[in-house]
Amino acid sequence: xxxIFDPPLSGYENMARDEVLWEGRGNEEELVLxxxxxxxxxxxxxxxxxxxxxxxxxxHAQGISLVRRPTGxxxxxxxxxxxxxxxxxxGGVSLDTQYRQLKEVFGxxxxxxxxxxDEEIDHFPVRLHxxxxxxxxxxxxxxxxxxxxxxxxxxxxxxxxxxxxxxxFSIDRVLVASxxxxxxxxxxxxxxxxxxxxxxxxxxxxxxxxxxxLLESLEDLWRVKREEREWKSGELLRVRTxxxxxxxxxxxxxxR
Amino acid sequence: xxxxxxxxxxxxAEHFWVKxxxxxxxxxxxxxxxxxxxxxxxxEMPKVGMKVKRGERVGDVESVKTVSNLYAPLSGEITEINSxxxxxxxxxxxxxxxxxWIFKLKPENLEEKALLLTAESYxxxxxxx
Numbered sequence: 001x002x003x004i005f006d007p008p009l010s011g012y013e014n015m016a017r018d019e020v021l022w023e024g025r026g027n028e029e030e031l032v033l034x035x036x037x038x039x040x041x042x043x044x045x046x047x048x049x050x051x052x053x054x055x056x057x058x059x060h061a062q063g064i065s066l067v068r069r070p071t072g073x074x075x076x077x078x079x080x081x082x083x084x085x086x087x088x089x090x091g092g093v094s095l096d097t098q099y100r101q102l103k104e105v106f107g108x109x110x111x112x113x114x115x116x117x118d119e120e121i122d123h124f125p126v127r128l129h130x131x132x133x134x135x136x137x138x139x140x141x142x143x144x145x146x147x148x149x150x151x152x153x154x155x156x157x158x159x160x161x162x163x164x165x166x167x168x169f170s171i172d173r174v175l176v177a178s179x180x181x182x183x184x185x186x187x188x189x190x191x192x193x194x195x196x197x198x199x200x201x202x203x204x205x206x207x208x209x210x211x212x213x214l215l216e217s218l219e220d221l222w223r224v225k226r227e228e229r230e231w232k233s234g235e236l237l238r239v240r241t242x243x244x245x246x247x248x249x250x251x252x253x254x255x256r
Numbered sequence: 257x258x259x260x261x262x263x264x265x266x267x268x269a270e271h272f273w274v275k276x277x278x279x280x281x282x283x284x285x286x287x288x289x290x291x292x293x294x295x296x297x298x299x300e301m302p303k304v305g306m307k308v309k310r311g312e313r314v315g316d317v318e319s320v321k322t323v324s325n326l327y328a329p330l331s332g333e334i335t336e337i338n339s340x341x342x343x344x345x346x347x348x349x350x351x352x353x354x355x356x357w358i359f360k361l362k363p364e365n366l367e368e369k370a371l372l373l374t375a376e377s378y379x380x381x382x383x384x385x
Contacts, residue, residue, distance in 0.1 A: 047316070047323045048298045072323040095292045095321055140321070154322040157313075158270065 001224040003215065004034040004231065011042040011067030011078075016242040019070045020235050021087035022155065022162035031088045031224060035211060038078045040065055043179055046073040046153065050256050053131035053180050064179065068253045071153035071164045074133040077176045081168040082210055090161050098161055099140040099154075101222070106142050106150065106165075109217040113209060115202055118143045131180050134171070135189030147195040169204040171196040259382070260287040262353055266369065267378035270311075272329040273353060274372060277360075283329055284357040285317065285348060288382050293319035296348045301337040301359055308334065308361070310368055315358070317348070326358070330368050336360040 006017065014036050021032045042065040045051065049068075054075070059066055064077070086102070093101075107117040130136050133151040142150040151166040171194065177187035198204065215226055231239075246252040261267070266274040271289035275282045290296065298318040308314050308328040315326040337359045341347060348356035363369075373381060 046318070048300065048318050070323070072318045072321075099321065156322055156324045158311075158325065158327065 001218060001222070001226050002030060002032045003226050003228045004032065005228065006034060006036040008037045008039040010039055011044060011065050012243060012247040013239070014038065014083075015044070015067050015069055016239045016247045017231075017235075018085045018087070018162060018164060019242055019247075020238045021085065022070060022157070022160055023238070024087060024089075024160050025234075025238065028159045029089050031222075032086070033215075033218065033226075034085045034087075036083055036085070038083070042067055042078045043075055044069050044078060045075045045253070047071060047155065048256065049074060049131065051254050053182065055179060055181055055183075056254075058178055062175075062178075066253050067247070069153060069164060071155040071162060073151065073153035074136055075131055075179070076133045076151050076166050077179060078166060079168075079172065079175070080170045080204060081166045082207060083164070083166050084214070085165070086163040088161055088163075089159060090156065095154075095156070096140075098163075099152075102152065102163060103140055103142060105214070105217045105221050108221060109210070109213040110142075112213045112217070113202060113206070115144060115149075115197070115200060117149075118146065130186055130189050131182075132176060132186045132190065133166075134168070134176070134194040135186050137193060144195055144200055148193055149195050149197065149200070167210070168196045169202070169207070170198045259291060260353070261375040261379055263375050265353070265375065266329075266372035267375065267381075268327070268329045268372060269378075269381055270327045270329070271382075272327070274329045275353075280335055280360050280362050281330060281332075282357050282360050284352055285326070286378070287352050289324075290349050290352045290356070293317065293321060293324060295320045296345045299341045299345050299348065299358065301341065302328075302334045304334050304337060306334045307364075308332065310371070317345075328361070329372065330361060330363045331365050332361045332363040334359050335362050 024030055044067050047070055110117050134148055141148050153164045155162045173187055173190045177183040180186050271286045272283055273286050296317055296319045300316045302314040310328055310331045312328050313325050314328045317324050338357050
């Protein structure tokens with residue numbers, strides 16, 4: 001397992017880097033874990049999410065960037081979260097199996113730091129009405145006492161899968177809700193359906209510990225060895241191309 | 257796993273079905289694929305008139321679990337898309353081989369048909385008894 005630790009970057013650069021790892025050109029069998037963060041507050045939205053629900057003037061006034069992810073799902077405000085991506089071969093296993101495998105890793109990691117994740121729920125109620133990821137419930141959620149604690153989004157091509165994960169340490173529900181036109185509804189859903197890690201006793205200062213237990217769980221459960229690496233020059237060239245083609249274009253993120 | 261695989265259709269390893277009709281083919285995703293994806297919430301379809309190569313990415317389907325690329329089962333020209341999916345993407349879940357069809361294509365090379373799978377071969381591909 002290759003591990004990349006990136007410094008804080010723009011949302012555009014982060015998404016372009018994840019897409020390059022997902023493409024895995026010439027390295028289709030490579031498993032890559034990337035820890036990353038954001039140089040400023042950024043609202044990431046799903047690949048096909050419509051922007052009509054988003055209050056563009058509020059984002060502008062607050063200096064919040066907007067970026068469209070290569071994965072699906074709904075909007076996440078990245079402010080005080082641990083974000084990571086996992087790019088891997090599809091390996092002939094089903095979508096459900098990959099989600100279960102990932103949930104097992106997170107479940108074990110969080111258990112090691114004293115956070116008991118709920119067991120898998122067979123018939124999780126799907127709520128689709130909200131534009132905010134953390135106000136929604138999909139199957140395979142990571143929940144504690146019935147409340148969502150992480151956003152997991154996925155994309156698949158012929159050969160590879162990309163997971164993008166956000167684990168917020170804290171959340172400003174008013175700020176998140178204010179990013180949308182129907183802020184009261186979003187606020188209520190966030191209050192009822194979501195817990196940040198600090199709200200269940202895990203403080204931001206233990207960020208490095210959380211990263212370490214995630215790595216340990218991946219090594220234990222997937223029987224892989226971590227190997228830290230830097231970006232390859234060919235990958236960075238491809239990042240530049242993706243930035244020029246779409247991610248650095250404001251219109252790409254707001255087109256829908 | 258009990259998935260519907262109608263006889264008389266052709267299939268691809270990328271989980272498309274193909275049905276011949278008046279010199280064209282109708283294409284959609286299989287019951288197995290829609291079942292794995294879960295509730296479909298959006299479909300991005302190719303443009304009519306677009307020339308595609310077999311195996312080329314022609315669109316995406318988004319479900320509550322993932323965004324998954326769609327690949328052309330044969331080379332040819334897109335002649336029609338199912339515009340009903342723009343308003344009702346759930347038709348793919350409800351009726352994958354009927355109202356949930358995605359696009360029609362005029363094949364340019366009929367020899368490529370030999371590369372498609374029968375229902376039995378596709379069943380083996382997905383490991384469904």
